[in-house]
Amino acid sequence: MNVKELCLGALTFGDASGYDLKKFFETTFSQFCSAGFGSIYPALAELTAEGLVSCEQHSQEGKPDRKLYHLTAAGRKVFLRALQAASPVHRVKSDFLLALYFAHLLPPAHLQSLIDGRIAELDRHMQLITESEAAPDTQRKYSAGSQFVRGYGKAVMRAARDYLCARRQTLITSARTVKSKPFKPALRNGASRAHHQQY
Amino acid sequence: MNVKELCLGALTFGDASGYDLKKFFETTFSQFCSAGFGSIYPALAELTAEGLVSCEQHSQEGKPDRKLYHLTAAGRKVFLRALQAASPVHRVKSDFLLALYFAHLLPPAHLQSLIDGRIAELDRHMQLITESEAAPDTQRKYSAGSQFVRGYGKAVMRAARDYLCARRQTLITSARTVKSKPFKPALRNGASRAHHQQY
DNA sequence: TGGCCCATGTAATCTGTTACATGATTGT
């Protein structure tokens, strides 16, 4: 799913401007995707050219003009097709976990702030979900799918938070001890047939 | 963290070829990143040109030649610096969750296979982690960081699995009922100042 | 007065994916 399809999907919930879509992605879709203006605006232009969305310009007092985009019948069809055709890949890209993997190379203080920061981030994110559940906004908030995904997010983040809290100290102390005795085994099982000078 | 830095990191555990690194990323690093040959080989070439890794060619009988890469002192320094400088972003990109968000637009059977498939994937992944913990391989497997990350993965995946199993039926049934009464509220709070024909 | 919100867009750059090209060996 690229930004174009993401925009189509968001527009199934109603008309919106590029600016609105960015906000929407940041809040409602933030658990599983992200997109910046640099990809949203070109995407909307292309979708308009393809006839998958229509666009109306609106003048506002004291604010810049807005372009309100609307999903066309063709756009809806394309989105539904894409939704069913896409292989449901779930991918995590985390410099946080990468850093933790190399705990033995990091100062304990850095490790600590890394984990504490992540816990705070998780708390903030879970808080936002809870608030969005409480606040009466649009009907979309109560759709089965959105409820399910919010629940999923909370469950997974809660587990992450619990794990981080429980194992935090263990990691920091054991990383410190391991640090003193460095090891460098070969990455592969087969014995290396040549040797390097720098060892 | 890009592929170049990822390669440097992997090479802190010992010398390896591009092919080895791919395997390594697929197994050990799979929880938080991924990389294909198309990025690994160019990355290694660039790192060699920059003097961050050194390279030795090895002839093998019955197998293609291998280029064994070795982290230089400069490379190690660059990696440590990058590791501490990087903002520890944790990002999820999931067409699976996106699809579930639009449960009201999908046939129940499709929804079911989506969730069942994901559960199977989680089981497989958790199984792989458990196996890698049991199998005695290199010392790296027992480093504090790798243990921590494996535990994290298992905890989070377990929570995801539990949630999916518990709410699966609820989603499928309630998505079906919502489907019959479509709604289209505006995406933003402010009332729209113009109207479209296609409604 | 400084910074954030609203609002749209372009252009350069970075990064990674996909497909192609080659080729011997081993297992089913």
Place this chain on the structure above:
DNA sequence: ACAATCATGTAACAGATTACATGGGCCA
């Protein structure tokens, strides 16, 4: 006979990030 493993690479392409450019209103 066919697929998989081992092994390295290139080139075209897709996709997204980043920085830039513009400009009024609002709040502390």
